[in-house]
Amino acid sequence: MLNLPRLPRSIATVCLSGHLLDKLEAAAAAGFDGVEIFENDLLTYEGSPAEIRRLAEDLGLAITIFQPFRDFEAMPEPQRARNMDRAERKFDVMQALGTDLVLVCSNTQEVAIDDDARAAADLAEMAERAAKRGLRVGYEALAWGRNVSRWKHAWKIVQMAGHDSLGLIVDSFHTLSLGDEHAGIAELPGEKIFFVQLADAPRLSMDVLSWSRHFRNYPGQGDLDVGGFLGSVMKSGYRGPISLEVFNDDFREAPARLNARDALRSLILAESQAGVAELPALAKCEGVAFLEFAVDVAARTRLGGFLETLGFRLCGRHRSKDVLLYRQGGINLVLNAEQDSAAAEHFQLHGPSVCAMALKVDDAARALARARALQCSEWQEHRGVDEKALPGIRATDGTLILLIGPDGDGDSSLSWQNDFHMLEDAPEGPLAQIDHVAQALPTGSMDSFVLFWRAVFGLEPQQAFEIADPQGLIRSRAMISPDGALRLPLNISESRKTSTGRFVTAFAGAGVHHVAFDTQDIFAAVQDFRAKGLRTLQIPPNYYDDLGARWGLEDDMLARLREHDVLYDRDAGGELFQFYSHAFDSRFFFEVIERRGAQGFGAANASVRMAAQARG
Numbered sequence: 187m188l189n190l191p192r193l194p195r196s197i198a199t200v201c202l203s204g205h206l207l208d209k210l211e212a213a214a215a216a217g218f219d220g221v222e223i224f225e226n227d228l229l230t231y232e233g234s235p236a237e238i239r240r241l242a243e244d245l246g247l248a249i250t251i252f253q254p255f256r257d258f259e260a261m262p263e264p265q266r267a268r269n270m271d272r273a274e275r276k277f278d279v280m281q282a283l284g285t286d287l288v289l290v291c292s293n294t295q296e297v298a299i300d301d302d303a304r305a306a307a308d309l310a311e312m313a314e315r316a317a318k319r320g321l322r323v324g325y326e327a328l329a330w331g332r333n334v335s336r337w338k339h340a341w342k343i344v345q346m347a348g349h350d351s352l353g354l355i356v357d358s359f360h361t362l363s364l365g366d367e368h369a370g371i372a373e374l375p376g377e378k379i380f381f382v383q384l385a386d387a388p389r390l391s392m393d394v395l396s397w398s399r400h401f402r403n404y405p406g407q408g409d410l411d412v413g414g415f416l417g418s419v420m421k422s423g424y425r426g427p428i429s430l431e432v433f434n435d436d437f438r439e440a441p442a443r444l445n446a447r448d449a450l451r452s453l454i455l456a457e458s459q460a461g462v463a464e465l466p467a468l469a470k471c472e473g474v475a476f477l478e479f480a481v482d483v484a485a486r487t488r489l490g491g492f493l494e495t496l497g498f499r500l501c502g503r504h505r506s507k508d509v510l511l512y513r514q515g516g517i518n519l520v521l522n523a524e525q526d527s528a529a530a531e532h533f534q535l536h537g538p539s540v541c542a543m544a545l546k547v548d549d550a551a552r553a554l555a556r557a558r559a560l561q562c563s564e565w566q567e568h569r570g571v572d573e574k575a576l577p578g579i580r581a582t583d584g585t586l587i588l589l590i591g592p593d594g595d596g597d598s599s600l601s602w603q604n605d606f607h608m609l610e611d612a613p614e615g616p617l618a619q620i621d622h623v624a625q626a627l628p629t630g631s632m633d634s635f636v637l638f639w640r641a642v643f644g645l646e647p648q649q650a651f652e653i654a655d656p657q658g659l660i661r662s663r664a665m666i667s668p669d670g671a672l673r674l675p676l677n678i679s680e681s682r683k684t685s686t687g688r689f690v691t692a693f694a695g696a697g698v699h700h701v702a703f704d705t706q707d708i709f710a711a712v713q714d715f716r717a718k719g720l721r722t723l724q725i726p727p728n729y730y731d732d733l734g735a736r737w738g739l740e741d742d743m744l745a746r747l748r749e750h751d752v753l754y755d756r757d758a759g760g761e762l763f764q765f766y767s768h769a770f771d772s773r774f775f776f777e778v779i780e781r782r783g784a785q786g787f788g789a790a791n792a793s794v795r796m797a798a799q800a801r802g
């Protein structure tokens with residue numbers, strides 16, 4: 187851990203949606219110290235640069251840099267002379283904006299001359315002109331630059347130019363997208379690095395320009411080692427602003443304030459990974475302590491009956507609230523119909539739905555401190571005298587996440603006896619634990635969820651895959667804790683007509699769309715639940731014919747699967763069996779899963795399940 191004063195946190199206006207004023211307000215509201223003014227945001231703004239300067243000042247934002255200046259160095263005449271004039275005009279703008287630094291990105295023009303000495307001479311002349319006005323020039327290698335695409339090459343040119351007012355700008359995306367090394371940045375003199383930009387990105391195979399312009403995301407949302415990159419930068423002695431610069435199609439339409447909050451969360455995470463700032467360490471996630479459903483009295487009766495067909499029993503009534511506890515094995519489901527509560531608010535907006543997820547953690551206070559440090563909002567439910575306070579935070583979509591840790595005496599801080607009249611012990615049925623909780627996300631919000639679960643709870647994003655719903659594609663990505671105790675598949679769809687799309691549009695936002703319970707004997711579970719009145723989701727015979735061909739299963743096994751509507755898959759050298767309930771009120775549904783060594787979620791079966799659900 188480096189012992190440093192906090193470095194200024196900056197964000198490029200190009201990251202955020204809206205007009206320039208919206209962007210500035212969002213950056214300030216999130217808590218950034220400064221902004222990079224992207225030239226297009228200035229050109230399309232009706233006020234003068236001096237007014238922009240005042241606006242930023244009023245919001246407490248520094249203008250950290252003006253960018254970009256393109257296609258400057260190593261041009262043939264007459265463009266070369268014209269570029270010098272153009273630079274003077276931009277210096278006028280910078281002075282009106284009140285920023286002293288301009289970003290020059292490496293030339294992308296075909297006519298640019300491949301001659302480092304020419305490039306260095308041009309940049310030196312620009313720096314000399316800038317210096318006369320007390321301004322500085324930073325040179326950044328674009329990964330798709332015509333002749334200069336790597337930081338080492340840009341650094342060589344900066345050194346050749348040898349001007350105090352010319353320095354290097356490094357950007358994690360350009361370095362990491364090319365697979366270039368960043369450790370060498372630590373060896374540079376820190377004062378010659380004039381500015382640092384950070385962006386992450388998912389690993390994609392496409393040309394680097396399109397990748398950069400459409401798919402960058404914030405540190406912690408993608409697959410690049412941005413924390414390591416920042417660590418190298420800090421070792422150089424650089425002590426200027428750390429700035430986020432993300433070009434992303436989804437972010438351009440996301441609400442600017444939510445997006446800016448994610449941006450700050452990502453920057454805080456990257457700082458902690460680089461040892462620049464300290465975050466309370468991750469708490470260990472030990473699974474789901476309980477799920478809470480928002481219901482009214484009628485929905486509660488129906489949901490309680492539905493749960494009984496899955497082997498759950500009513501085990502407790504809250505002492506002071508209109509809340510019931512259903513249990514089986516180690517699974518706790520809370521049905522909340524209390525009028526003046528977060529659940530009631532959730533019910534008003536979404537109807538019967540999961541309104542809170544309580545996570546078991548090894549240290550609830552530390553988990554809460556980390557969430558706070560990562561800008562999560564807190565929630566505290568009303569409670570009666572002597573009732574336990576459960577610390578809660580809001581996930582990125584507002585879902586309530588409660589934190590349940592062991593108390594000082596080693597027991598869980600969740601003591602049902604304390605708050606509930608217990609009617610009976612949890613029955614030992616076929617279901618033992620919650621295996622996973624799957625959520626449907628609103629379009630464009632996958633990165634936000636990935637960042638939340640990764641930064642706050644240390645869950646790791648798994649490979650994303652696509653599932654064909656009869657009405658369009660669904661993209662699915664699971665977030666899993668390091669030891670697998672908490673598994674949260676996240677589903678998202680561009681189409682409003684897929685099961686995910688309908689869920690999000692019909693029920694006003696993101697939410698849990700299925701809960702999977704694990705069992706030791708899937709066939710016994712089907713028989714037991716059918717006897718209790720459960721209708722399993724019917725799977726067409728073609729599925730089983732294909733299954734036989736694919737895995738060479740014995741006929742009697744195939745017949746058994748078919749008779750029980752059980753789906754089958756293999757991964758990680760193990761087997762997986764699963765069946766589904768029909769949806770409750772056409773909303774969420776339940777899955778029962780038996781894992782014999784398999785780690786996945788039966789991806790190959792998802793489209794069969796969705797088609798069966800679409801048939802109703």
Ligand SMILES: O=C(O)c1ccc(O)c(O)c1
Pocket residue numbers: 253254289291326328357383398399431
């Ligand atoms: O895509 C671009 O043009 C562009 C401009 C400026 C930057 O700092 C950058 O990283 C990319």
Ligand SMILES: [Mg+2]
Pocket residue numbers: 326357383431
């Ligand atoms: Mg950049």
